[in-house]
Amino acid sequence: MDLKTAKCVVIITESAIKSDVLDFITTLGVKGYTIDTLCGRGERGIRDDDALLGDYLRNVKIEVVTTTELAEKIVFTVIEQFFKNYAGIAYMHDVQVVREDKFRP
């Protein structure tokens, strides 16, 4: 088996819009993703982990491994669609995968 190059898209944004972002990337053709909850700091201040005040103050990290074509589409459209009023960043990097078919849209 060979290693093939695919793209990993990373979207870090407010938990408040987690389901909206997931719905959106699903309509673009994403079949699978991994989510983590975390905190951090950006131009909109510290996003902390006070679970007491509800999850909307936290950040989520959504990772999608897919083809270069779809990855670029996700990064550009997610930024355009969501990050005017919500905190967030989206970027992509290369990853080596074995089962390339698994990550095609």
Added chain:
Amino acid sequence: MTAILEISAQNILSPPILFFILGLFASRMRSDLEIPPAVGKALSYYLLLVIGFKGGVELNASELNLRLLNSLVAALFASAVLPLIGYVLLRVTARIDRVNAAAISAHYGSVSVVTFVAATAFLGLNDAPYEGYLVAMMALMEAPAIIIGLVLAKGGQGRRIFSPSFVREVFFGGTLLLLIGSFGIGWITGGRGMEAMAGFVKVPFTGVLCFFLLEMGLLTGKKLSDIKKAGIHLALFGLYMPIIGGAVGILLGAFVGLSQGGTTLLAVLCASASYIVVPAALRHALPEANPALSMPLALGVTFPFNIFIGIPLYYYATQKLFEFL
């Protein structure tokens, strides 16, 4: 005058408030004292469960009458009117832009459950009973405030308010669902239910409240530093708006015929500002609003004001009004 000082001193020297001060102190001293997030959340769920359940049990024991209906209408009315007052004040005194003024005023029409719980503990210390359905009134005071706030922000622009995620957040959010659910369970099971649950809901209550207020103190301490960014006019709003709200609550409570304890609690509900349900809902419905303005205000200014000064003040004012009546 000595009476109100006595009431205040008694309030401040109660264990829950002293633990709140301890939390504030620890946070200001940058102590590493920290309640794990999951524990904090569990404690808040415990308080919601108990306060809902107790309210339901008490409603079961009392008869359903017109006063109950009037009280519920009064709660809806207060929650809708307070944002309007707040909005005008913010626009005039603090010169806040339309969207943020609407967002902040929605926080003030809604309620803080923790302030309510602290007030019930205060009434307990003073042997002042209150109507069980105050809990139901509290539950009704979220939605009108948020809807009025959105209308104020969006005006005639006719954007869609009721998106599915907004409805889920406002009507089926964990906090409200647990509160209403426990209220319903208390109502259905009544005295029998209370007997079965007594060991869980009665004895540990004050202790858990202390633990929770310790956590609130730590949180409030963190938010205090953000107030400087919000500015003096906003900080002042966080102090006088609860007094206006408290006055509205006392008048409404007396008008619909609540008891002295019940009127005090309605005043506390009107005076308190939401920092959980409203900000979460507005994040969906009004993303242009800046949470960095409303959160420090509701949590860093109004919450401690009500805990230290507001609750005894509304209790005292209610007492005076009832003597007069």
